[in-house]
Amino acid sequence: MSESSATGVWRDVIGQPTAVQVLQDAVRDPARMTHGWLLTGPPGSGRSTAARAFAAALECPDDGCGQCRECRTVAEGTHADVTVMSTQGLSIQVRDARELARLAQHRPTVGHWRVIIIEDADRLTERAADALLKALEEPVPRTVWVLCAPSVEDVIITIRSRSRHIGLRTPAVAAVAELLTRRDGIDPQVALHAARAAQSHVGLARRLARDQGARTRRETTLLMAGRIRGLGDAMTAAADLAALATEESSAASGERNATEKMHLLEQLGADPAARTQPPHVRSQLSALEKEQKTRATRFGRDVIDRSLVDLLSIYRDALVVQLGEPVELVNTDLREEVLSLSTALRAEGLLNAMDAIGTARERITANVPPLLALEAMTISLQLPA
Amino acid sequence: MTGMPTYVLIAGPEQVLADRALASTIEAYRAVDPETEVIRMEASTYQPGELAMHASPSLFSGTKLLVVRDLDEGGDDLVQDVVALVETDLQDVWLTVLHKGGQRGKKALTALKNADARVIDAPAIKSDRDKSSFVMGEFQVARRKITPDAVRALLEAVGKDLSELASSCQQLIADTAGVVDEGRVALYYGGKVEATGFRVADAAVAGNAADALRLLRHALASGVDPVPIVAVLASQLRQVARVATAGGGSSGALAKSLGMAPWQVDRARQAARGWDGDRLGRAIQAVAAADFAVKGGGRDPVYAVEQAVLAITAQRHGAATGRAG
Numbered sequence A: 001m002s003e004s005s006a007t008g009v010w011r012d013v014i015g016q017p018t019a020v021q022v023l024q025d026a027v028r029d030p031a032r033m034t035h036g037w038l039l040t041g042p043p044g045s046g047r048s049t050a051a052r053a054f055a056a057a058l059e060c061p062d063d064g065c066g067q068c069r070e071c072r073t074v075a076e077g078t079h080a081d082v083t084v085m086s087t088q089g090l091s092i093q094v095r096d097a098r099e100l101a102r103l104a105q106h107r108p109t110v111g112h113w114r115v116i117i118i119e120d121a122d123r124l125t126e127r128a129a130d131a132l133l134k135a136l137e138e139p140v141p142r143t144v145w146v147l148c149a150p151s152v153e154d155v156i157i158t159i160r161s162r163s164r165h166i167g168l169r170t171p172a173v174a175a176v177a178e179l180l181t182r183r184d185g186i187d188p189q190v191a192l193h194a195a196r197a198a199q200s201h202v203g204l205a206r207r208l209a210r211d212q213g214a215r216t217r218r219e220t221t222l223l224m225a226g227r228i229r230g231l232g233d234a235m236t237a238a239a240d241l242a243a244l245a246t247e248e249s250s251a252a253s254g255e256r257n258a259t260e261k262m263h264l265l266e267q268l269g270a271d272p273a274a275r276t277q278p279p280h281v282r283s284q285l286s287a288l289e290k291e292q293k294t295r296a297t298r299f300g301r302d303v304i305d306r307s308l309v310d311l312l313s314i315y316r317d318a319l320v321v322q323l324g325e326p327v328e329l330v331n332t333d334l335r336e337e338v339l340s341l342s343t344a345l346r347a348e349g350l351l352n353a354m355d356a357i358g359t360a361r362e363r364i365t366a367n368v369p370p371l372l373a374l375e376a377m378t379i380s381l382q383l384p385a
Numbered sequence B: 001m002t003g004m005p006t007y008v009l010i011a012g013p014e015q016v017l018a019d020r021a022l023a024s025t026i027e028a029y030r031a032v033d034p035e036t037e038v039i040r041m042e043a044s045t046y047q048p049g050e051l052a053m054h055a056s057p058s059l060f061s062g063t064k065l066l067v068v069r070d071l072d073e074g075g076d077d078l079v080q081d082v083v084a085l086v087e088t089d090l091q092d093v094w095l096t097v098l099h100k101g102g103q104r105g106k107k108a109l110t111a112l113k114n115a116d117a118r119v120i121d122a123p124a125i126k127s128d129r130d131k132s133s134f135v136m137g138e139f140q141v142a143r144r145k146i147t148p149d150a151v152r153a154l155l156e157a158v159g160k161d162l163s164e165l166a167s168s169c170q171q172l173i174a175d176t177a178g179v180v181d182e183g184r185v186a187l188y189y190g191g192k193v194e195a196t197g198f199r200v201a202d203a204a205v206a207g208n209a210a211d212a213l214r215l216l217r218h219a220l221a222s223g224v225d226p227v228p229i230v231a232v233l234a235s236q237l238r239q240v241a242r243v244a245t246a247g248g249g250s251s252g253a254l255a256k257s258l259g260m261a262p263w264q265v266d267r268a269r270q271a272a273r274g275w276d277g278d279r280l281g282r283a284i285q286a287v288a289a290a291d292f293a294v295k296g297g298g299r300d301p302v303y304a305v306e307q308a309v310l311a312i313t314a315q316r317h318g319a320a321t322g323r324a325g
Helices: A008-012 A017-028 A047-059 A069-076 A094-103 A126-137 A173-184 A188-197 A202-210 A212-227 A231-268 A279-323 A332-344 A347-365 A370-380 B015-032 B050-055 B076-087 B106-114 B128-141 B148-158 B162-175 B182-189 B197-205 B209-221 B226-245 B251-258 B262-272 B277-297 B301-316
Strands: A036-040 A082-085 A114-118 A143-149 A164-167 B007-011 B037-042 B064-069 B093-099 B118-121
Touching: A008 A047, A008 A069, A017 A047, A017 A164, A036 A047, A047 A069, A047 A082, A047 A114, A047 A143, A082 A094, A094 A114, A094 A126, A126 A143, A173 A188, A173 A202, A188 A202, A188 A332, A202 A212, A212 A231, A212 A279, A212 A332, A231 A279, A231 A370, A231 B226, A231 B277, A279 A332, A279 A347, A279 A370, A347 A370, A347 B277, A370 B226, A370 B277, B007 B015, B007 B106, B015 B064, B015 B093, B015 B118, B015 B162, B037 B050, B050 B064, B050 B076, B050 B093, B064 B076, B076 B093, B076 B106, B093 B106, B128 B148, B128 B162, B148 B162, B148 B182, B162 B182, B197 B209, B197 B226, B197 B301, B209 B226, B209 B301, B226 B251, B226 B262, B226 B277, B226 B301, B251 B262, B277 B301
Parallel strands: A036 A143, A036 A164, A082 A114, A114 A143, B007 B093, B007 B118, B037 B064, B064 B093
Antiparallel strands: none
């Protein structure tokens, strides 16, 4: 990657020289531009950062200087012609998609382009995706769609065929650490450690570097691997993992839910202290509560998934040690645990354990109750007596 | 208007009883005046002022009976109108109100009671004991006899839904003569069992494959979805596993530390006999695989549940199958 390309709005898109090059060319040369883009890459690889940088570069008179008003407003999410759709619920519903399709017909107001970014295109329901097809297929001259998803398989084939695909890859640990140091002012040593532990997931690495609670939770999860002996331990470990997720989910959402409720009551002109609210307020409140509940479900699942990825890493490390590969360990701080795990289980056992973790992740996504999926997993993780 | 009160309140959640009470009330009013016009109103579609409109005297009409259903679902308008109507001096108009329970519309209820309304209770019938006394009552009213065994058989076959139970009683009363015994019930309702996920799980955990499969089929046939059945299988096995691995101690103390009810601990302990850790683990894994399959991971949810039940019973008997995933 030439140094000059990583300037301006592209500075935070780390470790993606090829992708950045393609996007930059599209900004500069109208012949290389198209109306629909699909950015894919593993979680934390910077899909949405890349999408926003692309949007800023399109709006910027100077192809993404990073300094002008256009660049700054896009970065802050207040640009009039850049719409970012993301969801904190489980899915993007058809009514949201219809709204976007309608918006796509409008000409841009202040900039050159109307950019519509869908951050979680994998969370589009089937009907929502169908609602977008028409708008994606028959583009309005100055509208650009940027869809982000973990992989091309996560969006329906008819969307895939209507957009240009750009794959992002996992950035290098050093690059992530450098970003944390530069952007968030985190101590280089801590940043490097966090980047490694988060397996190059930028957002996670930042959380690990800044939040002591997150570090402790991660360690608790990892230590679990060496402690499951017998069914009783397995059941307890599963219950602990599930409880950890609920705890974190409610801690993160409790305050926010209360503020949202307060805001809604204010907007409706209702008295927050009233013991019973009038019917029209009640129905709005219950709609809000429903939304908050799906958000909590999603959040809880995300937390569990993150713990499982952490857990996966220690088995991976044990396998690396056992095979004597000169690859860097993810959990350098827990070297002893890794070593004891690599002696307790043979390569076959380690692979089985990793398989079990993968199965549990898949099942939880498919709506199996997390506790049950975790129990089935921890039972497979029992160490031989 | 001799003998019949102006106001009747039918209070209670049991719809079968409430409907009957309403029918007999209407009949009683008709006995007073065969020309009575019955005007029915639903709380959900009630328009303000409707009651007053119907209650106002008319040149041509005779006596009227106003029936308001589901007062507990009504808005403030309805409650106010009922209270207002109770406070006015009604001429040739009767009012019957049905209320399923709860706090809503309490004002109207108090007003009705203060106006000496006749109150007919329609209490919920939930437990098997209530249901069997309901069946006995049905037969008593018809001056017929039914043996206790026949009552039990009838409850087992159609006991889930009270209206179905009531109509079954009526059918037996109408179609048979003499004492109704178990054979009679079997003739009409034989082979029908209303199984729940819990009964399936109990049989499966006890290792009784034939019973478990039979109950599973009954449950599925009577409309239970595979998803809750798998959930019950999982929770029963979880309880057994947690209790079995928790060691000794009083069931009270164990219940507290595991967050279960003491009777659940006792039952799980009983069920835990004949299981060991490895086999329980494999059974739980089989259920987890089935849960994934019934939620879209497999092609046939029923097959998945069946396989899970078979896997549990096989593990209970110590079959050396591989890990189920």
